[in-house]
Amino acid sequence: MKRGFLNTSKAKKQVDQPVLAQPDKNKTELTKLSHGVVPEAGFLPKGYQSPKIMIVETNPKNLDHSPDSYIFTTVPPMATGVNLVDAPGGWTECCISGHVKRVIYETPGFPRVPLSPPNGKSYRIGKADGKGLGMFATRPIRAGDLILDERPLLVCPNGLTIGSLLSLDILDTTALSDEQQRQIILHEWGKHIKIACDRMLPGNRKAFMELFNSHEHDGTGEIIGRIRTNGIQCNLKERPGAPLAYAAIYKDISRINHCCGPNAMWKWHINSFSLRIYATRDVGVGEEVTCAYCDTMAAAAERAASLAPYGIIPCKCSPSCSDEAKSKIADERRARFRSTPIVLKPPVAPPKAGKAKDGWAQPAIKLLQEMEEEGLEGTVPYAQTALQLFQVYSFLQDIEKALFYGYKMENMVKIENGEMPTAEVVKANNHYKSGGRWQTGLRVNVSFT
Ligand SMILES: [Zn+2]
Numbered sequence: 001m002k003r004g005f006l007n008t009s010k011a012k013k014q015v016d017q018p019v020l021a022q023p024d025k026n027k028t029e030l031t032k033l034s035h036g037v038v039p040e041a042g043f044l045p046k047g048y049q050s051p052k053i054m055i056v057e058t059n060p061k062n063l064d065h066s067p068d069s070y071i072f073t074t075v076p077p078m079a080t081g082v083n084l085v086d087a088p089g090g091w092t093e094c095c096i097s098g099h100v101k102r103v104i105y106e107t108p109g110f111p112r113v114p115l116s117p118p119n120g121k122s123y124r125i126g127k128a129d130g131k132g133l134g135m136f137a138t139r140p141i142r143a144g145d146l147i148l149d150e151r152p153l154l155v156c157p158n159g160l161t162i163g164s165l166l167s168l169d170i171l172d173t174t175a176l177s178d179e180q181q182r183q184i185i186l187h188e189w190g191k192h193i194k195i196a197c198d199r200m201l202p203g204n205r206k207a208f209m210e211l212f213n214s215h216e217h218d219g220t221g222e223i224i225g226r227i228r229t230n231g232i233q234c235n236l237k238e239r240p241g242a243p244l245a246y247a248a249i250y251k252d253i254s255r256i257n258h259c260c261g262p263n264a265m266w267k268w269h270i271n272s273f274s275l276r277i278y279a280t281r282d283v284g285v286g287e288e289v290t291c292a293y294c295d296t297m298a299a300a301a302e303r304a305a306s307l308a309p310y311g312i313i314p315c316k317c318s319p320s321c322s323d324e325a326k327s328k329i330a331d332e333r334r335a336r337f338r339s340t341p342i343v344l345k346p347p348v349a350p351p352k353a354g355k356a357k358d359g360w361a362q363p364a365i366k367l368l369q370e371m372e373e374e375g376l377e378g379t380v381p382y383a384q385t386a387l388q389l390f391q392v393y394s395f396l397q398d399i400e401k402a403l404f405y406g407y408k409m410e411n412m413v414k415i416e417n418g419e420m421p422t423a424e425v426v427k428a429n430n431h432y433k434s435g436g437r438w439q440t441g442l443r444v445n446v447s448f449t
Contacts, residue, residue, distance in 0.1 A: 034218050035309045041219035043183040065098030067239050072195050075273050076111035089114040093196045095156040099239040109271035114149040125255050132212050134257045134288050141283040144411035149276045152248035153204050155234050159244050160189040183219045190221035197223055207251045214311025230254040235268040259290035259317040261375020278415040280378035297338050299331045333370050337381050361392045383412035
């Protein structure tokens with residue numbers, strides 16, 4: 001079972017995470033919440049009394065909280081009565097630990113205003129066939145372009161542990177099934193997060209409640225149902241050993257639909273407390289902007305299991321998902337992509353007369369084309385393969401082809417680093433040479449000149 005934070009290479013939602021810490025001390029595994037139709041939906045033990053939540057009002061800028069207590073606060077801090085006109089980028093209602101609050105405030109540059117796309121707004125929210133609403137390009141968007149940078153409406157833990165209830169001595173779980181315990185968790189989780197929702201501006205709360213809820217029959221309440229359906233894992237560094245991660249809900253970003261070969265990806269930035277959406281390939285006018293809710297490199301069956309809690313049953317995003325024969329080919333390809341990079345070795349002797357100089361690079365060229373056919377431009381193996389080809393053609397002193405592959409790689413570097421200005425790839429050689437993660441796939445013994 002995967003837990004913890006993931007880097008952008010997998011761009012997962014990963015909100016519907018395990019939340020039930022078993023009371024049995026020998027059993028440290030966490031169990032996933034149920035979805036679909038759950039017969040025990042809404043179960044609470046007879047005479048069940050909810051623990052009281054203690055609320056103490058403090059200065060929003062106060063960082064002197066116990067690291068493991070949870071705080072309801074706005075990020076960045078806002079005085080009462082401020083409206084959105086006075087606060088560019090808005091603010092987020094948060095339920096976070098004292099530790100995380102300190103991490104946020106101590107981040108260099110916090111709180112900077114979210115970025116504005118250089119050429120203005122490039123999307124609209126509109127009806128998407130069979131998927132409710134979606135995001136659509138209103139003008140051509142180029143690979144690597146920032147589409148939007150948005151602060152969440154809400155950030156909260158992606159669950160609650162049964163341990164936190166046990167510690168209050170209100171619950172004897174020995175007579176309860178796992179599902180019954182999960183129902184209590186859902187009840188308490190919803191009750192806690194309602195406090196943060198009630199603090200939202202009316203317009204934001206309305207936008208939140210208008211989001212789709214795919215958890216109407218499993219005992220999840222209307223607030224948590226929307227978090228489980230639309231939440232995106234928020235890369236906030238929790239204290240070591242903390243059982244829970246964080247989920248974030250956005251007004252516009254949460255409208256972006258899933259695709260297993262998406263044309264956009266997200267990247268969290270803590271200093272602006274916002275999520276940036278970048279195009280991973282060119283997007284045409286009217287085309288839907290999509291991101292991945294699962295690991296795009298995983299096989300179809302694994303992707304299907306990750307997507308079910310979001311109500312995507314089955315995924316019909318492309319023939320690689322809906323057509324059995326094509327899905328088999330796509331699985332075989334992805335297995336190869338995961339084992340990249342291909343080891344390219346420059347020939348020891350110059351090619352014979354009439355033979356192409358770059359014949360030895362063909363396996364990588366083919367691999368990159370296949371990744372593009374599967375829509376996997378936003379992945380690390382894609383960037384690694386593009387880097388290899390950039391280096392191959394630099395080695396062969398074929399500047400045109402070096403730039404062709406260099407630009408493909410540069411989009412990923414821009415997204416990863418956030419604010420690197422677009423620069424000629426060749427001029428940026430030093431940047432690529434020093435980037436450790438981009439070198440991990442390097443197997444070609446070529447030198448930069
Ligand atoms: Zn799909």
